[in-house]
Amino acid sequence: MRAKSWSDYQKDIADDRYYYARSCIRQNFFPGSEKAFLEILQRDLGKDIFDDPAHSSCTGIGYHSDVVPLETIMTVVARQFALMSEAGYENFVTSCITSFGIYTEILSTWEEFPETEERTRENLFKATGREFAKPKSLAHTSDVIFHFREEIAARAKRRLVDSMTGEPLKVVEHIGCHYAKIFPKSGIGGSEFPYVLAGMIESWGGECVDYPERRHCCGFGFRNYLVQANRGYSVANSQKKLESMAPYHPDFIVANCPGCSMFLDKWQYTIAEMNGRTYGANGYGIPVLTYEEMAGLVLGYDPWELGMQMHQVNVEPLLDRLGVEYDPSTKYLGRNGKFIGKPASAVVNCPSQEFIYDIKL
Amino acid sequence: MAKYFDMLMEDVRLREGLKACMNCGVCTGVCPAAEFYNYDPRQIVSIVQTRNDEAIEELLRSDTIWFCGECMSCRPRCPRGNTPGYVIQALRTLSQKTGLFVESEKGRQQLALKRTVGDNILQTGYCLVPRRIRPELHPEQGTVWRWIFDNHDEIYPRFSAAYNRSGAGALRRMDEGALEELRRIFDVSGGTEMFELIERHSDRKAREMGYDGATDEYMMRTFTENSGYEHE
Numbered sequence A: 001m002r003a004k005s006w007s008d009y010q011k012d013i014a015d016d017r018y019y020y021a022r023s024c025i026r027q028n029f030f031p032g033s034e035k036a037f038l039e040i041l042q043r044d045l046g047k048d049i050f051d052d053p054a055h056s057s058c059t060g061i062g063y064h065s066d067v068v069p070l071e072t073i074m075t076v077v078a079r080q081f082a083l084m085s086e087a088g089y090e091n092f093v094t095s096c097i098t099s100f101g102i103y104t105e106i107l108s109t110w111e112e113f114p115e116t117e118e119r120t121r122e123n124l125f126k127a128t129g130r131e132f133a134k135p136k137s138l139a140h141t142s143d144v145i146f147h148f149r150e151e152i153a154a155r156a157k158r159r160l161v162d163s164m165t166g167e168p169l170k171v172v173e174h175i176g177c178h179y180a181k182i183f184p185k186s187g188i189g190g191s192e193f194p195y196v197l198a199g200m201i202e203s204w205g206g207e208c209v210d211y212p213e214r215r216h217c218c219g220f221g222f223r224n225y226l227v228q229a230n231r232g233y234s235v236a237n238s239q240k241k242l243e244s245m246a247p248y249h250p251d252f253i254v255a256n257c258p259g260c261s262m263f264l265d266k267w268q269y270t271i272a273e274m275n276g277r278t279y280g281a282n283g284y285g286i287p288v289l290t291y292e293e294m295a296g297l298v299l300g301y302d303p304w305e306l307g308m309q310m311h312q313v314n315v316e317p318l319l320d321r322l323g324v325e326y327d328p329s330t331k332y333l334g335r336n337g338k339f340i341g342k343p344a345s346a347v348v349n350c351p352s353q354e355f356i357y358d359i360k361l
Numbered sequence B: 001m002a003k004y005f006d007m008l009m010e011d012v013r014l015r016e017g018l019k020a021c022m023n024c025g026v027c028t029g030v031c032p033a034a035e036f037y038n039y040d041p042r043q044i045v046s047i048v049q050t051r052n053d054e055a056i057e058e059l060l061r062s063d064t065i066w067f068c069g070e071c072m073s074c075r076p077r078c079p080r081g082n083t084p085g086y087v088i089q090a091l092r093t094l095s096q097k098t099g100l101f102v103e104s105e106k107g108r109q110q111l112a113l114k115r116t117v118g119d120n121i122l123q124t125g126y127c128l129v130p131r132r133i134r135p136e137l138h139p140e141q142g143t144v145w146r147w148i149f150d151n152h153d154e155i156y157p158r159f160s161a162a163y164n165r166s167g168a169g170a171l172r173r174m175d176e177g178a179l180e181e182l183r184r185i186f187d188v189s190g191g192t193e194m195f196e197l198i199e200r201h202s203d204r205k206a207r208e209m210g211y212d213g214a215t216d217e218y219m220m221r222t223f224t225e226n227s228g229y230e231h232e
Helices: A003-007 A022-030 A032-044 A059-065 A072-084 A096-110 A112-126 A142-147 A149-153 A196-203 A229-246 A258-275 A291-298 A316-322 A353-361 B003-009 B012-017 B024-030 B030-037 B041-049 B052-059 B084-097 B111-123 B139-150 B154-159 B175-189 B191-208 B216-224
Strands: A019-022 A050-053 A091-094 A137-140 A170-174 A252-255 A288-290
Touching: A003 A112, A019 A072, A019 A170, A022 A032, A022 A112, A032 A142, A032 A229, A032 A291, A050 A137, A059 A072, A059 A096, A059 B111, A072 A091, A072 A096, A072 A112, A072 B175, A091 A096, A091 A142, A096 A112, A096 A137, A096 B012, A112 B175, A137 A142, A137 B084, A142 A149, A142 A291, A149 B175, A170 A196, A170 A229, A196 A252, A196 A291, A229 A258, A229 B030, A252 A258, A258 A288, A258 B139, A288 A291, A291 B139, B003 B012, B003 B052, B003 B084, B012 B084, B024 B041, B030 B139, B041 B084, B052 B084, B084 B191, B111 B175, B111 B191, B111 B216, B139 B154, B175 B191, B191 B216
Parallel strands: A019 A050, A019 A091, A091 A137, A170 A252, A252 A288
Antiparallel strands: none
């Protein structure tokens, strides 16, 4: 079934000349990942990718919170496509899974209900005087990294293995619902056997963990996180996944979607503060990486230049296993290299053993 | 007779999302909201399918239609090609257009969403920006977020030369011209009208509930009030 699914769910990804759309959540919580993505494409792989200051949010979080109407988000998306055409590009790449779902849904709706495309063209012209062409190809940024995974492997400074034993690291990959559940044909491997992250992990020497709740939602649920009263939904669904993966002892989680990356990190903090439960080795949390961070580590980027100090769950135990050399004193530096103080401690980063050692000292 | 059903059918998401439900319940089986709330998407699709306007109006007034997280896990699973998540989106849109959303606690939360995510979009060009993720409203963001929030002008420039400034890069300040285009898009495509509807009906309900209109105090009530709908 898996082999058949794989042959049914191939997807064309452009080789070069991309128009880049940023992500609200990724740039807030993982700005180093967006920087690394552009550096990998431009510097390491020599590709042309345009970072246009004129584009905006796709407004997808507003749409999925039901405050932004369908006709409005269609027109916002049409403006992004117009900017792409005006800049002379045809291959649209977005840094966000919510946005990727929005773009695939809107392109499909325009096909299915052509009157909605017509109306969008009128709205866009009336509001901005712009006209748009649909992209020749649409990809999520992880699709592009997947596309070049062997080129990255060829330039690798290290592989996803234990530096002492040479054993592959055990990796939980989390795809994010809107990557392929809305339109399975738009995602590499479809919604049953998504391969976009698994392909990177295998090419770079790691081993994927298969666990019962592998395809369950991270729990974002839009209004279920954004409104404080509803956050029980969000943490409960993350907890379900964490409980399900913990018996397989993953070395780290890698997520496709910026929201999932953030929630799987932050809810580990919350659960640990609430009831002391942690899910990683030796009482620590499980580090949660973006795929740009995973690719960056493979390519030898400095973890603090990748922005991994912005994670709530400390990544040092993983860096140590990978044999990454890092300077702890540069973790908490500001823009001019001055020390700006450290975050307060948290249960998820302070296993009880450390307290015992402290007492003995 | 079928006023609400006809209004729902004007939404392409309903036409795409509801073909013929056979009540198998697979959607409920995979639903993260059904896992947490006393909630059953199968029943919602089943009710809409009856075209019974009274029952649909009851849904539009209820908390039930606001439990879904729009993860769309139901979509690839339905053996009949329905999408309960799309049916929910159409119901929520109609509940706001008719003003019935203010009749439920979960529906009233739309004001908080409009005033956070909605206003962020028109004022900054983004759904969220660091300065508006205030730690006191987001304790779950943890100690590292507090550190980032307090040191934002030291941390973000390490990754983006354009932080809070014009030019290309993460969290750049959106040019006024781009923001103006966004606002005009909202004006011509119904976005502004939806925001105004949410404000107007919330104001009416707030007065009914004894507030002096849709004040910040009322908004904070919608943001925090939870009468408990979770499974026991």
